[in-house]
Amino acid sequence: MIQKLNGSCRRILAYPAVHPCQSISPLTLLNSLIDLGRDICSYKSKFLSTNKRNARETFRQITNLLLILEEIRNATSDPPDPVILRLPELHLTFQKFRYLLEDCTCDGSRAWMLVNSDRVANHFRILIRAMATGLDVFPLPTVDLSNEAKELVELIIRHARKGTFESDPEDKKAVKDLMRILNRFEEGSSPDPIEIKRILDHLGIKKWSDCNKEVKFLNSEIEIEVSNRENKKELELLSSLMGFVSYCRCVIFDSIDFHSQHLDGQFNSSEALKGINGDDLKCPISLEIMSDPVTLSTGHTYDRCSILKWFSSGNATCPKTGEKLTSTELVPNLVLKGVIQRYCAENGVVVAESSRKNRDISRSIMAGSWAGEGAVKMLGGFLVNKLVNGSVEEKNKAAFEIRVLTKTSIFNRSCLVEAGAAPHLLKLLLSNDSNTEENSIAALLNLSKHSKSKGVIVEKEGLDLIVHVLRKGHKVEAQQHAAATLFYLASVEENRILIGEIPEAIPGLVELIKKGNDRCKRNALVAVFGLLVHSGNHWRVLAAGVVPLLLNLLKDSERQDLVTDSLAVLATLAEKVDGTVAILRRGALQLLVGTLNTSTSRTGKEYCVSLLLALCVNGGLDVVARLVKNPSLLGSLYSQLSEGTSRASKKASALIRILHEFYERSSSTSLTPRHPRERFVHVR
DSSP, X not given: OEEEETTEEEETTOOXXXXXXXXXXXXXXXXHHHHHHHHHHGGGGSOOSSOHHHHHHHHHHHHHHHHHHHHHHHHOSSOOHHHHHHHHHHHHHHHHHHHXXXXXXXXXXHHHHHHTHHHHHHHHHHHHHHHHHHHHXXXXXXXXXXXXXXXXXXXXHHHHHHOOOOOOHHHHHHHHHHHHHHHHHHHTOOOOHHHHHHHHHHHTOOSHHHHHHHHHHHHHHHHHHHHHTOOHHHHHHHHHHHHHHHHHHHHTOOSOOSOGGGGGTOTTHHHHTTTOOGGGGBOXXXXXXXXXXXXXXXXXXXXXXXXXXXXXXXXXXXTTTOOBOSOOOOEEOHHHHHHHHHHHHXXXXXXXXXXTHHHHHHHHHSOSSHHHHHHHHXXXXXXXXXXXXXXXXXXXXXXXXXXXXXXXXXHHHHHHHHTTHHHHHHHGGGOSOHHHHHHHHHHHHHHTTSHHHHHHHHHTTHHHHHHHHHHHOSSHHHHHHHHHHHHHHTTSHHHHHHHHHSTTHHHHHHHHHHHSOHHHHHHHHHHHHHHTTSGGGHHHHHHTTHHHHHHXXXXXXXXXXXXXXXXXXXXXXXXXXXXXXXXXXXXXXHHHHHXXXXXXXXXXXXXXXXXXXXXHHHHOHHHHHHHHTOTTHHHHHXXXXXXXXXXHHHHHHHHHHHHHHHHHHHHHOSSSOOOGGGGOOOOO
């Protein structure tokens, strides 16, 4: 995983130690070495989930070595050259020790460190012996050391050579128990809760949030492994562990010490993003905000697609520094990716889809291992049982767990749909408890992305219940999720008809556009856009009074996504004459031209051109005459021929032709009456 440790990013069980600069002064290097040793010893106070015995031996050896180093520093301010030659290697070893202890004490990676306990023990053995080897050739006679210090050196060397540095017996037993539980998941048998709790106690996983950290870590690690496509066996183990910790989170812990706002990354997001400049989130190659940031061995970050093009062009250097790369490995920068996603959500910035989207989808379709699959299927049955037979608190927790499980994983959604979660979640939409209502509609939102669930929701008369939450939900978040759920359900033609026929559905969405927060507005806009695919909903949307609201958004909103979505709905409405009339009655032409000139979104510009073209086609020569008089319009249209999407280019070309033909006819004779057929231009 990419863990944020001491302000830097690195992957667990990776130790990017840096050799000290040759020009560094001996005393500075010695002081740095002592500071590093003290930093290592500070990990004594932290919880070690695995390899406790090896860590204790490391602390003992480093503490002894610190006494020697401090005596050297006190004995001379200018260490002799033979001593200086040995210090850099010792510094490298100390750096790796610190990284190793960071990993051993890191929250969230405890299950992964447990199954890698033999590997970790081997790292301890290698580093302890590297330190002993350095001391074995250390030029003691050149330094005035006490007899006690010299004896300490001999003691360190002797212990390093004799030590076995195997993983702890407790770790071995916990790994054996864990593997037995994973086998039970594969067989479809329920594991012993007492055995699970014993493993969790060994790892220091005491509460729900501890378990959730493990899930997040494993999810990030799986994402990296899928990206690198290197080790199938390791990916299977990660997937199995993901099933185990997900099961533990839902089954073992009765209460959630976690605020639901954290789930969607909304908690304090504005505060966290203060001071971030959007330019800092752009790829140095493409100069666009990165959708899939990856870091090179030089430490510089680029968008994956851009750096891969750079490599495919025959370049083997870092674009920013020109430094020749020793490796072209790309490490996903998940910390930066999260920041970018929060920044874009907060500021309404639309980022192009990552080229890795298909790989991500294929990963989430399958469980990744038989044990992971068995764990989630078993978990689905457990949660549905809680929805049916649980207390009020247990039903709320079950809805929340389903919400979390189905947020990103297609496989998890499939398991929960097959387990029959949707009908029971629908019943909870009538709950008087606001949290239960919110968690249930959020869970249904995730399940509505699954094709089978769409039919189940409609069959169980769920549309009316969802519209009820849309109109009268206890929380604005519940209304927001209800709007998004209608959007996904409206991907089926029959559902678009049924939703439109519910008297309060479309007015409820329009009301959310009017009074909701930015997220509500966006969810409602895309839902309305989806419903407009059915022509019978066209008049309903107009009757609900959406046009003036959308024009106000174009005029007042600073969020590019809301502007783009508003243009999409308006362009769809303008395809019919009554929609064109409603837009023109509001005097929108000047506003639309201004929006085309100022929009930074290619998609937004495309919808804007489509909208202007539809207004000309359905609005007649009066509209064309007014547009011809606008001096800035043609420049924006011509720019779309080369810079816009292919669709925008075709629409712009058609609109330019209409404007030119009108201008030429007007110039040749301003008095000749025009045939009525010239009033409309049909563009395919």
